Amino acid sequence: MELVPGNTLITATPQEGRELAITMARKSIGAIQPDADVRATLRPGYATNAEALTMAGHVVAVEFATIAAANNYWRGQPS
Template sequence: MSWLPSLKTATPEEGFDLAIKLSRMAVKKTQPDDEVRDRLRPDYANDADSLTMASQVVATNFQTVARANKYWTDD
């Protein structure tokens, strides 16, 4: 089974959780080495700019999920 069988979700909250998963999977696929990601995590986990950028990526992914689920009816 694919890790991403669909962008469809039952609720907006599930959609937001999916947006987070999309964002995390992008990092994992970009840097597949667990040890490297673990070593880098403290650097960005304590950097306000990095956390803001991560939130921006999640927001962009949530827009994608929201559009797929027609959360906004005027689209």
């Protein structure tokens, strides 16, 4: 199973870094629970629960911290 799309943490922009964070968070859930039917069953209860969404947002923030450090915070990019 591909856990890191493109097998790199380097992205062109913060936006792409953020998208990678979301994807990586989702893929690790997929690795822990590989059955797509189970994940589909769980999704409505999860996506309509504020605390569960906040927990997911927390994981995205942690993944993004790593990706941002990997990219030296995209400091050199043109703004």
